Amino acid sequence: MLLSAPHGWGAPSAWLARWSHLVPAGGSVLDVACGAGRHMRWFADRGHVVTGVDRSPEAVDAASGFGRTLLADIESGPWPFAGQAFDAVVVTNYLWRPLLPDIVAAVAPGGVLLYETFAVGNETVGKPSRPDFLLQPGELLSASKELHVVAYEDGYLDEPARFVQRIAAVRPTGALLRHALKVDPPNQ
Template identity: 75%
Template sequence: MLLSPSASPAAHTALAPSPWICRWTHLVPDGGTVLDVACGSGRHMRWFAQHGHPTLGVDRSPEAIAAAGAFGQTLQADIESGPWPLDGRRFAGVVVTNYLWRERLPDIVAAVAPGGVLLYETFAQGNETVGKPSRPDFLLAPGELLAACADELRIVAYEDGFLAEPDRFVQRVAAVRPLQPPVSAASGPMPPAPARHLLKP
């Protein structure tokens, strides 16, 4: 479910890109295509287009897609009720912000190309104490985002906790798919970097 359905496309476009996305943009291979899942009106598509990346935005809202089309290719699709529309396609960057539909987490991770990066940030448990979203369906459990990535991707950075102005609880990850799989299955997944926690003052 889109977490901000009441926001107008124009208002969403005017929002600055997430600082987390900006911080880790350099991990996306130069010139690689970036997929923005639940792209809204394209604030992150605009950011990556400005940094030389072709972009593809997916959203179920025709109004959002119409606005996002100014920054790259778009695809209107309901990824919650219908099939994953990008089966078999992989991208240099996959971006998700303020969106959670658990059934799609494996598809989102699988969409990261070898050498590509997943940049994901959304609300976590605890957010119900400070505002919306407050339903458990839309709040990540402790360590859930990390666990969704760790078997296939190398964790570069991970944060889980409280942020102020506006007050919110979030999890966010930057994770890279290795160019080659581990030498043997016995070696297991690559170990994640130590988790960095944001602490509520």
């Protein structure tokens, strides 16, 4: 009998793989709610220094082979990365709204946020179906307003059937911000 791989193992999210080239070479990556570490593995295999956090001891144990892991209940305890910044922050299939500001704040200048999770509509095709775990239209865009959005999608995907929002967004550096705002650098 062929057994399926435990949750979190297997191929990375297609969205994450598509936009992972935005992460600076050799940069640090934080995987929030990392599960067994499929995304940690993806980035470690590409030469990145990876950190994963999850509340499941089994998940943290499985992911520990790919980088630094931290066992923490980020929904009940303090955000363990306060004051730290990463070249990429990755979140898939996870939503805890009170953490959205902390997650976005953890993106370093020039770093990228790669986020993909379930959205309203998913209750019509499966789980999660509780509104607490489904993004409202435009919610991920609003949470990422201080970042430069490179790509964003909000809609339905097949196999498995699901409704998602996903974003790839970069924190502007001084030069990018000046360009975006069309502000000339000071004369020297």
